[in-house]
Amino acid sequence: MEQQLTVWAFYTFSALAVLSAFGVVFFKNIIYAVLSLISTLIMVSGLFFAMGAELIGGLQILIYAVAIVVFYVLVISTVPEFKGNSVDPAYMLVSLPIGFILFLELAYVSIYGAWQSNVGLFTNEVIKEVGNIKAVSTLLFTKYLFPFEVASLILLVAMIGAIVIGRKSHVIDEEEAK
Amino acid sequence: MVPYEYYVALSGLLMVLGLVGIIVRRNLIAMLLSTELMLNAVNIAFVAFDMKVGDVSGQVFVFFILTIAAAEAAIGLGLIMAIYRLKKDVNTETITELKL
Amino acid sequence: MAVKIKYLERPKLTNKERILFIDFIKGMQITIKNFFKKTITTAYPYEKLTPPKRFRGTHGHRIKDGKEPPSFKVLEKFLEIKDGESRCVACYMCQQACPVPELFKIEAEQLPNGKKRLKRFDMNLLNCMYCGLCTEACPVDCIIMTDEYETASYTRANCVIHLDDMVERAKDYDKRRFNEPDRIWIDDKERSKLWGQIKWSNN
Amino acid sequence: MELLGVIVGISLKALIFIIGMFLGAAYLTWIERKFAGHIQQRPGPLHVGYHGLLQPIADALKVLTKEDLVPDGVDKFLFYLASLMAFVPAIMILAVVPFGEPFNIFGLEIKPYITDLNIALILALAFGSISIYGVIFAGWASNSKYPMIGGLRKAAVLIGYEVALGFAMVGPIMQAGSFSLKEIVEAQSSYWFIIPNILGFVVILFAILAETGRTPFDVQEAEAELVSGYNTEYTAMKFGLFPLAEWYIATFVLSAIAVILFFGGWQPFPLLGWLPIPGIVWFFIKVFALFMFFLWVHWTLPRYRVDQITELAWKVMLPLALANIFIVALWVIIVG
Numbered sequence: 061m062e063q064q065l066t067v068w069a070f071y072t073f074s075a076l077a078v079l080s081a082f083g084v085v086f087f088k089n090i091i092y093a094v095l096s097l098i099s100t101l102i103m104v105s106g107l108f109f110a111m112g113a114e115l116i117g118g119l120q121i122l123i124y125a126v127a128i129v130v131f132y133v134l135v136i137s138t139v140p141e142f143k144g145n146s147v148d149p150a151y152m153l154v155s156l157p158i159g160f161i162l163f164l165e166l167a168y169v170s171i172y173g174a175w176q177s178n179v180g181l182f183t184n185e186v187i188k189e190v191g192n193i194k195a196v197s198t199l200l201f202t203k204y205l206f207p208f209e210v211a212s213l214i215l216l217v218a219m220i221g222a223i224v225i226g227r228k229s230h231v232i233d234e235e236e237a238k
Numbered sequence: 239m240v241p242y243e244y245y246v247a248l249s250g251l252l253m254v255l256g257l258v259g260i261i262v263r264r265n266l267i268a269m270l271l272s273t274e275l276m277l278n279a280v281n282i283a284f285v286a287f288d289m290k291v292g293d294v295s296g297q298v299f300v301f302f303i304l305t306i307a308a309a310e311a312a313i314g315l316g317l318i319m320a321i322y323r324l325k326k327d328v329n330t331e332t333i334t335e336l337k338l
Numbered sequence: 339m340a341v342k343i344k345y346l347e348r349p350k351l352t353n354k355e356r357i358l359f360i361d362f363i364k365g366m367q368i369t370i371k372n373f374f375k376k377t378i379t380t381a382y383p384y385e386k387l388t389p390p391k392r393f394r395g396t397h398g399h400r401i402k403d404g405k406e407p408p409s410f411k412v413l414e415k416f417l418e419i420k421d422g423e424s425r426c427v428a429c430y431m432c433q434q435a436c437p438v439p440e441l442f443k444i445e446a447e448q449l450p451n452g453k454k455r456l457k458r459f460d461m462n463l464l465n466c467m468y469c470g471l472c473t474e475a476c477p478v479d480c481i482i483m484t485d486e487y488e489t490a491s492y493t494r495a496n497c498v499i500h501l502d503d504m505v506e507r508a509k510d511y512d513k514r515r516f517n518e519p520d521r522i523w524i525d526d527k528e529r530s531k532l533w534g535q536i537k538w539s540n541n
Numbered sequence: 542m543e544l545l546g547v548i549v550g551i552s553l554k555a556l557i558f559i560i561g562m563f564l565g566a567a568y569l570t571w572i573e574r575k576f577a578g579h580i581q582q583r584p585g586p587l588h589v590g591y592h593g594l595l596q597p598i599a600d601a602l603k604v605l606t607k608e609d610l611v612p613d614g615v616d617k618f619l620f621y622l623a624s625l626m627a628f629v630p631a632i633m634i635l636a637v638v639p640f641g642e643p644f645n646i647f648g649l650e651i652k653p654y655i656t657d658l659n660i661a662l663i664l665a666l667a668f669g670s671i672s673i674y675g676v677i678f679a680g681w682a683s684n685s686k687y688p689m690i691g692g693l694r695k696a697a698v699l700i701g702y703e704v705a706l707g708f709a710m711v712g713p714i715m716q717a718g719s720f721s722l723k724e725i726v727e728a729q730s731s732y733w734f735i736i737p738n739i740l741g742f743v744v745i746l747f748a749i750l751a752e753t754g755r756t757p758f759d760v761q762e763a764e765a766e767l768v769s770g771y772n773t774e775y776t777a778m779k780f781g782l783f784p785l786a787e788w789y790i791a792t793f794v795l796s797a798i799a800v801i802l803f804f805g806g807w808q809p810f811p812l813l814g815w816l817p818i819p820g821i822v823w824f825f826i827k828v829f830a831l832f833m834f835f836l837w838v839h840w841t842l843p844r845y846r847v848d849q850i851t852e853l854a855w856k857v858m859l860p861l862a863l864a865n866i867f868i869v870a871l872w873v874i875i876v877g
Binding site: 066067070074077078081082084085090093094100101104107108110111112113115116119120123124127129132135136138139147148151152154155156158159160162163166167170171192195196203204207208211212214215217218219221225226 | 240243244245246247248249250251252253254255256257258259261262263264265267268270271272274275278281282283285286288289294295297298300301302304305306307308309310311312313315316317318319320322328
């Protein structure tokens with residue numbers, strides 16, 4: 061029964077995710093594109109749940125769909141509406157073969173890739189026993205502790221950078237200074 | 239049970255859509271949105287491989303991708319705001335100072 | 339000319355107040371005290387407050403009943419007024435005093451015996467601002483303002499009041515409140531209970 | 542067939558929860574109006590039914606039958622979507638909130654919760670914060686100045702307090718060692734988590750007030766400045782959904798989560814465990830007390846300025862939440 065539900069969940073979520081991804085690419089109005097992106101992110105989060113990665117699924121909504129996309133919405137509210145063609149037909153012609161080639165490449169890599177020989181740190185039984193959250197966090201705070209700390213540093217740098225770049229430069233009017 | 243290949247195919251589709259979006263769109267913000275799409279495709283692929291192998295390292299990497307996405311959004315949007323203040327436009331066609 | 343703005347320093351909070359949210363707690367004490375007090379409202383259509391005697395409500399006409407001021411005795415002989423009728427002497431003083439004189443429609447006629455008699459006294463209350471100048475101008479204390487304040491009506495025609503309505507209204511008003519002392523608040527005890535005692539200085 | 546049965550069962554349960562929350566929210570409006578009235582020494586609703594008990598139903602009928610105006614120049618699709626986007630996530634939090642332990646009636650095991658997930662708290666936080674889009678899109682779609690400013694203010698407030706709220710929740714999670722709300726309650730059988738987490742509780746009080754837009758933090762619909770903020774252009778039930786979602790359902794559900802985190806959920810009060818009161822009643826007593834506290838604050842305090850609110854979020858609440866994590870870590874090491 062659970063497997064049947066998973067199948068259903070996969071088909072619904074993936075169909076909706078692809079549909080909304082089309083929306084992200086082809087909506088002329090940028091706010092609709094953002095709305096489609098939110099939809100895609102939530103559908104992807106649903107897919108994570110279907111795959112048994114609950115922690116990532118929850119964080120996907122909390123961090124990705126809310127914390128990150130809110131920045132886009134805030135910027136879009138300050139930048140007036142985009143005028144002009146949303147999609148350039150000349151580039152459309154270029155993009156189709158490139159996209160197709162990329163897809164073939166991805167397919168080749170994933171079907172004949174070397175990952176098939178790899179065996180993970182945990183087995184399915186262990187994960188089922190300790191739960192997804194404990195497994196992920198154990199790995200995160202033992203083997204990947206250093207990358208985790210570096211990630212926090214990256215965030216700090218990004219924050220400072222965003223503040224410095226986005227700050228309005230206060231130009232001192234020289235006449236007024238006199 | 240859904241075979242993991244389906245997930246990988248979905249991931250590839252989203253990746254291609256994101257690429258097409260970056261090539262096709264003329265709006266800087268929309269291009270950034272397409273980047274988010276590609277990052278998500280990678281997320282799906284990571285978790286799908288995890289499911290196949292029976293591991294959670296992929297999910298750990300999704301964490302790092304979330305971090306990168308946050309950093310990218312903050313810096314990218316900061317740059318877009320700076321460009322907008324300079325040019326009053328976010329169209330890629332108008333930002334051509336370095337073009338010969 | 340530039341506007342000058344004076345900035346006032348606010349009193350700074352002490353650390354104790356800042357950490358324990360003393361000012362929040364003070365405010366919340368007051369509201370919770372009020373929560374357990376009795377309500378002070380009136381449920382209007384079911385309970386009605388009696389306005390103070392100086393309230394300026396819809397107009398009324400006092401009748402000739404022996405309580406007239408002395409000036410009426412002088413004017414009485416020129417007029418044909420029976421007991422129980424309006425004591426109006428048709429002097430038009432109220433219309434003169436009114437800021438919107440068009441709202442009065444006063445007519446008097448000359449009787450064959452040479453006396454004057456009031457024929458019509460209409461007021462269009464749509465134009466009235468209830469300033470009360472007409473009552474002050476009246477030489478015989480005839481036109482008064484009663485305590486009735488429910489003057490809403492469905493048609494414009496109903497907003498014009500006539501002599502007989504006004505006589506009835508004044509009769510009713512005098513019967514109820516003529517002997518009441520003249521003060522602003524109906525019940526001083528009630529007021530001091532609700533809002534506290536006033537305090538005069540000693541010397 | 543078994544699948545269909547499970548789906549129908551879960552849908553029925555969800556429907557019961559949703560309808561219950563709707564009716565509950567309707568009567569929460571009555572409670573709020575009564576409470577606000579008595580705080581201002583007036584009786585509140587009085588004439589529809591006994592002491593206005595039927596007032597919420599009359600109000601609902603009124604709101605539902607009002608004319609639904611959509612102004613010219615609004616983005617129609619987003620305009621409709623925004624009211625739903627504010628409302629649906631608020632009610633979705635209910636899916637992960639447990640109201641009590643499973644109990645038996647007539648041999649039937651009844652679970653007073655929809656699911657018991659092991660990431661319930663993260664999901665609750667996620668659903669709670671996703672309703673921000675309803676407000677922002679309402680402001681954007683209205684194509685008008687005041688709603689736009691209101692929506693952006695709400696976004697600024699939410700970004701700040703969401704962080705503080707998340708950090709303040711870490712304390713109980715550390716003590717219980719689980720994200721599951723049910724397990725957090727079960728871990729509090731000996732003592733409530735309010736004891737080392739007092740700072741976290743203060744932060745959560747402020748964060749809930751800010752998230753639900755109750756008075757010291759209601760900058761997004763400041764009547765004096767912004768007419769009505771983000772819902773200025775809305776009418777009828779589309780308008781009604783915003784306060785219903787924010788002021789009643791979100792406040793109630795977030796108070797339920799705060800009670801679960803800090804006041805032991807359905808555990809009885811200390812020294813009163815011998816009373817024959819089922820756990821679910823204890824739970825509702827606590828949630829209701831907390832809800833009334835929010836009402837009390839709402840009807841007492843004046844409004845902060847926007848800059849004061851964000852300053853409070855980043856300079857006071859976030860450090861307090863971090864200090865709370867430190868204190869709880871020490872507590873866990875020493876007491877265990």
